[in-house]
């Protein structure tokens with residue numbers, strides 16, 4: 474008994490210091506946000522670099538301090554505690570405010586970039602250093618996006634630190650976002666080469682195989698431009714089917730893609746908000762495949778138009794491309810896809826809108842070795858797996874019957890397996906034969922002990 478008293482006494486100051494550091498983190502976050510706000514509205518009166526770039530740095534330090542303090546002392550079992558109680562992660566008032574701010578930022582970014590001039594100017598030194606050219610709204614966006622993936626990547630690393638799979642997967646998305654989607658495109662511009670994102674492919678980056686972009690890359694990029702077109706085409710039509718055959722769509726959606734990277738890091742606190750109903754699944758199928766069809770048709774029309782020099786389709790193909798760019802490329806992927814994280818979960822775009830996810834999903838369902846096997850006899854029907862499936866798959870339904878999960882939408886994030894207290898679920902890349910065979914399940918009625 475005295476030992477317990479002493480240890481409790483010793484714990485108290487430690488807890489107090491954790492609390493103090495958390496408060497310090499929150500204070501830095503508030504100062505950083507204030508700086509960003511001042512840069513947005515007061516660039517004419519005070520240096521936006523000082524307030525905007527300085528504010529971003531202070532915000533980053535505060536967020537890292539807060540995340541470190543709030544995650545490192547929690548056990549794996551405690552990491553999701555209170556998700557449905559906290560306002561910000563259970564569609565409460567603060568979730569609506571975050572959703573409103575995110576959506577508003579995307580609206581300004583796409584259609585009213587002049588309103589972001591203060592923040593754009595704030596990034597000027599960074600833009601000059603990396604790209605040797607003035608900052609613009611897309612550089613501002615890229616910087617914020619990359620910071621969000623890196624900072625919340627630290628959150629995911631701490632939250633899932635007991636799992637080697639999740640550590641490597643999180644490091645992978647952080648690496649691809651920082652290296653392939655931020656630094657490399659900037660360095661290409663620095664050396665006067667075309668800006669190119671080597672980790673995005675058609676049909677997600679739909680214009681990469683449009684004739685206008687292909688012409689531009691070959692003309693302005695010379696040998697490197699030809700390589701870029703070759704790289705994009707090979708990844709879209711050859712590497713994607715081959716890699717998906719071996720690993721399922723997870724190789725891209727949960728390891729490489731920038732949209733998936735943001736969803737798995739900044740979006741992680743919202744993953745349980747995905748709708749698991751059958752109605753949501755019907756919407757998913759009814760929207761995502763037509764979008765894939767739309768982008769295929771648009772690309773074909775543009776090439777037909779280009780080959781016929783406009784004689785066959787006139788302005789029709791251009792209209793298709795503009796419509797797709799506005800409604801899907803801007804509104805859906807940005808405004809709704811990220812802006813609605815706090816209300817509809819972190820994979821709204823990947824689940825309902827992304828044509829790459831649809832393409833990968835078809836390959837995964839009909840032409841892949843990937844599956845999640847379920848040792849159904851061990852399942853206690855707790856429902857953790859279904860709750861934290863960001864793609865809205867009712868994983869428990871499969872587990873209860875010992876059926877393997879082979880779904881087009883599964884992005885292979887592996888969180889269902891991580892949160893399962895019974896080790897029921899396993900992500901596997903086995904042979905295609907017997908892929909749908911379930912595990913032998915012992916039911917109560919099968920035992921017939923008394924008969």
Ligand code: SF4
Nearest residue numbers: 862883884886887889
């Ligand atoms: S089924 Fe599991 S691995 Fe697939 S998306 Fe859902 S949580 Fe991730």
Ligand code: SF4
Nearest residue numbers: 852853855856858893
């Ligand atoms: S988390 Fe595991 S035990 Fe719980 S319902 Fe899912 S498969 Fe069953």
